[in-house]
Amino acid sequence: MINYEQYFSRNAKNMKRSEIRELLKLTRKPGIISFAGGLPAPDLFPIDDIKEMTRIVMEKEGRIALQYGPTEGDNRLREELAKLLKRDGVTISSDRLLVVTSSQQGLDLVGKIFVDPDDLIMTSLPTYVGAIQAFHSYGGTMLGIEQDAEGTQTALLEAEIAKRIAAGRKPKFIYEIPDFQNPSGITMTLARRKEMLRIAEKFDMIIVEDSPYRQLRFEGRGEPSLIGMNSERVLALYTFSKILLPGFRLGWMAGPAELIQKAATAKQSVDLCSPPFNQSILYEYLSRGLLEKQISVIIKAYREKRDFMIEKLSQYMPKLPGLKWTHPQGGLFLWVTLPQEMDAGEMFHSAVEKKVAYVVGTAFYPDSGGRNCFRMNFSYSSKPEIEEGVKRLAEVISNWKGSRESALITP
Amino acid sequence: MINYEQYFSRNAKNMKRSEIRELLKLTRKPGIISFAGGLPAPDLFPIDDIKEMTRIVMEKEGRIALQYGPTEGDNRLREELAKLLKRDGVTISSDRLLVVTSSQQGLDLVGKIFVDPDDLIMTSLPTYVGAIQAFHSYGGTMLGIEQDAEGTQTALLEAEIAKRIAAGRKPKFIYEIPDFQNPSGITMTLARRKEMLRIAEKFDMIIVEDSPYRQLRFEGRGEPSLIGMNSERVLALYTFSKILLPGFRLGWMAGPAELIQKAATAKQSVDLCSPPFNQSILYEYLSRGLLEKQISVIIKAYREKRDFMIEKLSQYMPKLPGLKWTHPQGGLFLWVTLPQEMDAGEMFHSAVEKKVAYVVGTAFYPDSGGRNCFRMNFSYSSKPEIEEGVKRLAEVISNWKGSRESALITP
Numbered sequence: 001m002i003n004y005e006q007y008f009s010r011n012a013k014n015m016k017r018s019e020i021r022e023l024l025k026l027t028r029k030p031g032i033i034s035f036a037g038g039l040p041a042p043d044l045f046p047i048d049d050i051k052e053m054t055r056i057v058m059e060k061e062g063r064i065a066l067q068y069g070p071t072e073g074d075n076r077l078r079e080e081l082a083k084l085l086k087r088d089g090v091t092i093s094s095d096r097l098l099v100v101t102s103s104q105q106g107l108d109l110v111g112k113i114f115v116d117p118d119d120l121i122m123t124s125l126p127t128y129v130g131a132i133q134a135f136h137s138y139g140g141t142m143l144g145i146e147q148d149a150e151g152t153q154t155a156l157l158e159a160e161i162a163k164r165i166a167a168g169r170k171p172k173f174i175y176e177i178p179d180f181q182n183p184s185g186i187t188m189t190l191a192r193r194k195e196m197l198r199i200a201e202k203f204d205m206i207i208v209e210d211s212p213y214r215q216l217r218f219e220g221r222g223e224p225s226l227i228g229m230n231s232e233r234v235l236a237l238y239t240f241s242k243i244l245l246p247g248f249r250l251g252w253m254a255g256p257a258e259l260i261q262k263a264a265t266a267k268q269s270v271d272l273c274s275p276p277f278n279q280s281i282l283y284e285y286l287s288r289g290l291l292e293k294q295i296s297v298i299i300k301a302y303r304e305k306r307d308f309m310i311e312k313l314s315q316y317m318p319k320l321p322g323l324k325w326t327h328p329q330g331g332l333f334l335w336v337t338l339p340q341e342m343d344a345g346e347m348f349h350s351a352v353e354k355k356v357a358y359v360v361g362t363a364f365y366p367d368s369g370g371r372n373c374f375r376m377n378f379s380y381s382s383k384p385e386i387e388e389g390v391k392r393l394a395e396v397i398s399n400w401k402g403s404r405e406s407a408l409i410t411p
Numbered sequence: 412m413i414n415y416e417q418y419f420s421r422n423a424k425n426m427k428r429s430e431i432r433e434l435l436k437l438t439r440k441p442g443i444i445s446f447a448g449g450l451p452a453p454d455l456f457p458i459d460d461i462k463e464m465t466r467i468v469m470e471k472e473g474r475i476a477l478q479y480g481p482t483e484g485d486n487r488l489r490e491e492l493a494k495l496l497k498r499d500g501v502t503i504s505s506d507r508l509l510v511v512t513s514s515q516q517g518l519d520l521v522g523k524i525f526v527d528p529d530d531l532i533m534t535s536l537p538t539y540v541g542a543i544q545a546f547h548s549y550g551g552t553m554l555g556i557e558q559d560a561e562g563t564q565t566a567l568l569e570a571e572i573a574k575r576i577a578a579g580r581k582p583k584f585i586y587e588i589p590d591f592q593n594p595s596g597i598t599m600t601l602a603r604r605k606e607m608l609r610i611a612e613k614f615d616m617i618i619v620e621d622s623p624y625r626q627l628r629f630e631g632r633g634e635p636s637l638i639g640m641n642s643e644r645v646l647a648l649y650t651f652s653k654i655l656l657p658g659f660r661l662g663w664m665a666g667p668a669e670l671i672q673k674a675a676t677a678k679q680s681v682d683l684c685s686p687p688f689n690q691s692i693l694y695e696y697l698s699r700g701l702l703e704k705q706i707s708v709i710i711k712a713y714r715e716k717r718d719f720m721i722e723k724l725s726q727y728m729p730k731l732p733g734l735k736w737t738h739p740q741g742g743l744f745l746w747v748t749l750p751q752e753m754d755a756g757e758m759f760h761s762a763v764e765k766k767v768a769y770v771v772g773t774a775f776y777p778d779s780g781g782r783n784c785f786r787m788n789f790s791y792s793s794k795p796e797i798e799e800g801v802k803r804l805a806e807v808i809s810n811w812k813g814s815r816e817s818a819l820i821t822p
Binding site: 008016045068069104105115233259268272273 | 413416419420427461462469474478512516522523524527541547548583615657660667669673676679681683685
């Protein structure tokens with residue numbers, strides 16, 4: 001018997017399989033209505049367009065699309081990405097963009113170029129589980145700042161950074177998802193965005209802005225992105241997974257030239273280049289203006305689903321003190337808070353028995369917290385599934401022992 | 412002005428852009444005949460088959476192929492990969508395989524799960540530049556053992572490991588490319604393979620076997636792979652880049668279950684999953700038995716090109732003492748050794764002026780060495796290009812000041 005454990009790196013020894021992804025396996029059982037995954041609606045994928053763009057690419061430039069490509073990405077695609085950002089108020093030249101193999105790779109590259117073992121990273125609470133994993137895999141520790149309805153509480157953020165600096169451990173950067181945050185669905189106000197940039201300036205720090213959902217705004221006017229407000233202090237991550245399809249594993253990074261160059265150098269050792277085949281198809285798709293149409297289709301569908309889910313939550317959920325959910329203005333998720341004494345983790349197995357699933361809140365907290373919370377996805381399930389799933393969930397919550405106790409203490 | 416350097420991780424501060432990839436940019440100038448890249452011949456890409464398989468996938472399962480997929484890879488694809496290995500004498504179940512986004516990602520995952528800063532890694536000399544980069548990016552240091560015509564000199568390997576262990580720094584693993592090594596083109600003999608496995612056993616170490624070219628054998632019987640000889644001590648990396656096409660960025664890993672599971676955990680934070688779109692297309696392609704035909708097409712073409720390049724080298728190269736090149740039995744590369752006092756790096760710019768390019772030997776040495784060597788690729792260029800390129804190269808070598816000195820000292 002070989003003891004394989006002895007070979008592992010220190011960081012690998014601490015790596016845990018993502019709780020969320022292990023739970024996702026449970027939720028694949030037949031008959032389960034899952035609000036757990038962050039999956040886009042597959043019935044909206046532009047399958048015919050992709051088929052057609054692939055045909056065009058193969059006929060026009062198969063020898064290029066099937067070959068290796070530049071690490072930085074297909075130049076024509078980068079030009080299209082610069083145009084996309086321009087329409088969002090971010091003026092940045094295409095050489096300050098790096099095509100990445102999913103924004104998860106973007107997070108990994110951020111970890112690789114910035115994070116040393118025992119480095120501290122500021123983040124909002126709750127925060128994206130994939131970022132926790134990526135930075136943790138380089139030995140980093142995330143320090144969380146609770147959000148309120150206006151986003152990350154910047155006064156607390158400023159105080160915490162000051163405290164850490166005084167203790168001789170300045171955090172490496174601030175990680176933030178300002179729009180329709182995963183998992184909370186919260187969007188930062190303009191005032192908070194300005195504050196966060198002021199804080200970054202004050203402490204000479206950079207901000208990593210994760211923007212997977214920003215283009216999926218259902219209503220109202222959006223606030224400017226952090227990179228749109230300060231392109232020297234912000235490194236932004238984007239993905240096509242939510243606005244088009246995840247199956248290509250393509251995203252991009254934008255930021256200061258020095259950071260993009262370092263990330264590109266790191267990417268050479270990570271996968272040489274993102275798939276040129278997928279990049280060529282995506283270029284053809286973007287250059288025809290098809291993405292804008294697709295995004296409006298998605299926005300319309302997801303807005304309806306969000307409205308429907310919130311309506312059904314109001315209709316079916318028991319009236320318990322403290323039970324509440326967020327009303328996101330976009331994105332894919334909402335966040336449910338149970339009465340303080342309830343435990344969404346303990347309740348999860350009852351939920352799966354009742355054939356409904358969510359992600360337990362603790363997955364989104366770097367250490368502890370989130371016990372009485374869970375994340376619900378509204379993009380993937382159909383309306384009948386949403387209604388039935390919410391009904392089942394309401395039953396699970398109503399019948400849970402904690403709920404009866406909660407009900408008892410209600411005045 | 413922001414000082415971005417202050418934010419970088421220790422490993423990132425040491426990252427250098429790959430010399431080889433920077434040089435490759437020079438070689439893209441119009442009119443240059445490049446033997447530098449490791450590019451497969453694009454005129455052999457099965458463009459029509461890929462177009463057709465994409466059409467089938469989009470019609471049959473577009474909603475699955477464009478969605479997220481499991482981190483371990485498409486199960487149907489993994490079954491096909493297990494069959495592929497079986498035909499190569501490796502019996503391994505599909506759950507001991509991990510689909511990766513290029514074998515460069517395989518190397519990165521190896522670095523992530525095994526390498527701590529200041530770890531030592533054994534390798535042959537010269538060795539694959541992408542492995543040097545990947546392990547270096549985790550702070551690892553490669554210790555090289557020179558090859559001879561039979562491959563890595565295992566007696567030297569054993570002595571070196573023993574010496575390091577005595578000094579309290581046991582190397583983490585042995586990295587090896589046993590078949591048609593990149594860059595040397597050398598294949599390990601069976602005796603050396605057995606020795607390497609014995610040494611791994613003796614010191615309780617594992618071997619990372621990198622196998623990008625193994626299926627491209629032009630003649631003779633192949634030796635068993637290391638993983639075929641011992642699937643408990645060996646973690647093997649494979650890629651479709653050379654046997655099919657690089658544009659999909661797909662490869663796979665095979666090895667002990669514990670190592671595969673750890674690599675899969677690491678992969679969750681690296682890119683969640685390899686592109687399901689590409690995996691579905693590849694599955695359709697493999698399940699129709701198309702790969703075998705494609706490999707025989709490639710073997711035939713590359714064998715002819717290798718023969719042609721060697722013929723032209725014999726025909727055009729000046730007769731200098733010590734000037735020689737390898738005769739690989741497969742793969743994509745051969746390795747040229749110049750007379751000791753010549754410097755392939757200094758000569759490189761004259762070569763580019765003459766519009767011919769190669770990769771300088773030093774790129775394949777973790778620290779120093781390889782100064783008087785260079786790598787030549789024979790898969791990419793056409794025969795007329797090979798002839799003209801070799802002619803130009805012969806002229807550069809003949810006219811180089813070092814050559815004249817060499818000629819003078821010839822008896």
